[in-house]
Amino acid sequence: MPFNIITKKDNVHTILEVRDLVRVFQSGSKTLTVVNHANFEIEKGNSCAIVGPSGSGKTTLLGLCAGLDQPTSGQVILNDTDLTTLSEDERAQIRNRDVGFVFQTFQLIPTLTALENVMVPLELRGEATKTVRERAVSLLNEVGLGDRTHHYPTQLSGGEQQRVAIARAFINEPKILFADEPTGNLDTETGETIERLIFDLNEKQGTTLVVVTHDLELADKCDRIIRIKNGHIETAEVTI
């Protein structure tokens, strides 16, 4: 493995470490610092909510933590690997192996059926189709969509699409799950079902959970809350 492995004795329980992270965007002549010298750590198996007002830099921070974007400066160490030293393809391999995603707008591939959407992460690894299919069907059953496996995303309701997205996020048994406003597009009842599913699977698989949300009730269910405003981390508190 060519990745830059960081081994630190006191880091054994840390899955994600953000060090002095900065992300600057250039908009014409204007420079916009969306993430400004952020520092925090998240321990394995924990759940953490990132909260803040619109435009505070939550999604950008999530993207940087998940290796979807490169910071202007600073480090993101995910599962002992410094993502900032890796190429996009190398980060893609890390995402495929260790990371799961759930998005506010579901982000299913519209040309694939529910089952096929769930299978994609493992299929990209080249794993045997039959095993992957069995696992995908079992996950879809777990999220209550056993009878909708061959439906395309447009044939599913919002809540159903998000459940497919959750099944997809967990198929590679990720070490860490990033969720961006997972209930933002759903009604309260469906939102609660989705929350329950995420937390259940999180607990069952021992996955670390990082959730970006406006929903303080959802944030309160997490072990930790990181508050961000204008790119600055204001507090990193532990909920009781």
Added chain:
Amino acid sequence: MAWRDSRSNRRKLFLYMAAIIVGVAAQVAITSFRENLNQSINDQAKELLGADLEFERSAPLHPEVQDYIDSIAADQSTALGFASMAYFPSTGTTRLSQITALEGAFPYFGTLETDPVQAASQFQQTNGALVEEPILIQFGLEVGDSVKIGRSTYPIVGALIDVPGQPAAAGFFGPRIYIPKQTIEETGLLQRGSRLEYRTFVQLQPNLDLEIIEERLRELKRTRDFDYDTVEERKEDIGQAITSLSNFLNLIGFVALLLGGIGVASSIFVYIRQKIRTIAVLRCIGASSNQALAIFLVQAFAMGLTGSVMGATLGSVIQLFLPTLVSDFIPVDIDLFLSWTSIGVGIATGVIVSVLFGLFPLLAVKQISPLFTLRSIGIQFGQLLSRTNKVTLVALVSAFITAYAWLMLNDWRPAVFFTIGLYICIGILWLFARVIMWGSRRFAPAGWSYEWRQGLANLYRPNNQTSTLLLTFGLGVTLISSLYLTQDMLLGTIQLGDQDNLPNLALFDIQYDQNDGVNAVLEQNGIKPLQNVPIVTMRLGSINGQRTTQILADTNRTARRWALNREYRSSYRDSLASTERLSEGEWIGSFTYSGTEVVPVSVSEDLMDDLAISVGDTLTWDVQGIPIQSYVASTRLVEWDQPSPNFFVIFPVGVLEPAPQFFATTLNTPNREASIALQQQIVQAYPNVSAIDIGQVIDTIRSFIDKITFVIQFIGLFSIATGLIVLAGSAVSSRYQRVRESVLLRTLGAVRHQVMKIQVIEYVLLGCMAALTGLVLSVGTSYLLGYFFFDIVFTPNVLILATEAAILILLVLLIGSINVRGIHHRTPLEILRSES
């Protein structure tokens, strides 16, 4: 609102319009060119003949006809036309040429164009020759060199550039050489058996009524065998030929426009799908379904109109280049001008096609519910159209296509066939698309890698491009490929190769007393003739006792005119040749004839049909004044496409030997140099003997077919261009979805080469399918053409098919690659940002 709504999509809309632009351009280019051509023919009508009247016969005109000509002519010129070898001493080269021995002031209208100019008027006085320019260039000859025709040698006084009424292609099968008629006797070429064409060009006295003259000529023609041509007839003939050709090209161009229509429909379909939310919002805030429809109908109309105007402009420019493509076949100089009628018809057709085809997706707009603002669910446009709407639209489109074809062909029956044929073609292509989609879903092997399965699955998944590609691209490919394969099939039949047992040189017009001498020359050169056959000219006098003139006068006759009228060149031998086989009756190889017996003859199957006779029927032959009675003893199936002397009628040995006859000899020379050397020896020793270099004939035919097919392919290319544009349009429509998909795949851990591989696989597969479909259909078309039309067993040329397939796959891949360009430069975060 229509204008405001189109703001964000104008670049995309231009691509959709491009299909209409190309379609209309093809239409306007062809119809404008036809207008130009017809106008030029009208303007230069008299130059088409070079005279008011032209008479033609294979013997001198009957005195009664000549007397009448003398009574109406202000001036007349006569010419003798025949084929003969021309020998150019300065270079030692020979060429079978079309000789015209001219006497008189022809042409009376237009000019005999020569270089130098005065050569046209002086060659008769100076006993010089005019030789067609290309052959002078080819053989490196100059004015001042000489040409030997028969026994006479003429100084070349000018290069022949243009003859009134004759296209440049007239010289394809032998260069034209003009010599003075007063020298013709000295050439020694006017012997029995020579095929001569006697022509008289007449300038009429002023103020004569052409109708009365024609009436008299028709009357004379009934009893005195001759042909005549008036300016009007020639104009009609040429006009007819041009109309037929341009109608044919126009229909091919129309296919491009219809493909454009399909392109517009599919692009509006995609466009509307992207606009569902807009429409739903408009409906929410109170727009009626008709208002919603009107917004997009206006956009389709504007697209059609803009595209058509741009197409008409492009077409008017293209027509400037069309004359260079067809000038060899057109006997007039083409004056170019803007044809406003063609432009008007082109624009109207373009707009109608855009709106009519656009109506399919547009009518569905009326059914889009305001509820779509609240829920995003899949929409099946097909289900939104009522059955009545669908039937009405299909009927409207069919009526439009038929009406347009009728306008082009002036006959409703072929117009209906054209429409039905088009539907069948589209139906087959659609069926192919369904089979491919079904096949890729059904047989996707589970063991394949994810990239392969995803690429294959993209052929049938929602928003796939399979049907669009196959319909639009497939039709163009079928058209062009059929042309290539048919061309190859036709050339293949005359492809002789270097086989020793096949002739590559033919000598004919060998007189009876020259045959031994010619054979001796061959022997000296170590060449053994493959065949040395006697030929006796004769005419058919009667069939079963009824004179051919009587049969010709019978309006209910089934026998064909040419078969009753022609001069037959028959042979005699005791056995069948290798190029024929007995199909009915008994072959009789020899016969003892004393002048009164009924001789058994063998007739070719096709002539049996054309004379409407059967085995046992009697035929009386006029063998150069001597009647010979015969009966059909057998019929033969003759392979006419073989390069050997073949005959309609074969007599047994023992009958025709004393008749005046000449010989034809076929031989196989070891190489081209030996062939040229032999031709030179023969022509010098026996100037009347003509040699056909079969290799050269093949080259000539190939270049002739190449030129014709190029014109058709040029127009056919418009269909390919439209197909490509429609494909590009459809690809661009799906670009957003593809970008999103690939970013998502990368978010989920796909590396760049995996994403690229999926895209390449999809487009290569699409290209393969389109190529396969188009090529399978074109092989089928060529097979049917060969079977029903040319009577040739078609064998597909694998090299052509493979080349075409490779080009098509690359084209599709190129379009696909252009479409997904830049995808890999976007970071996965963009998808999050754009959605949050």
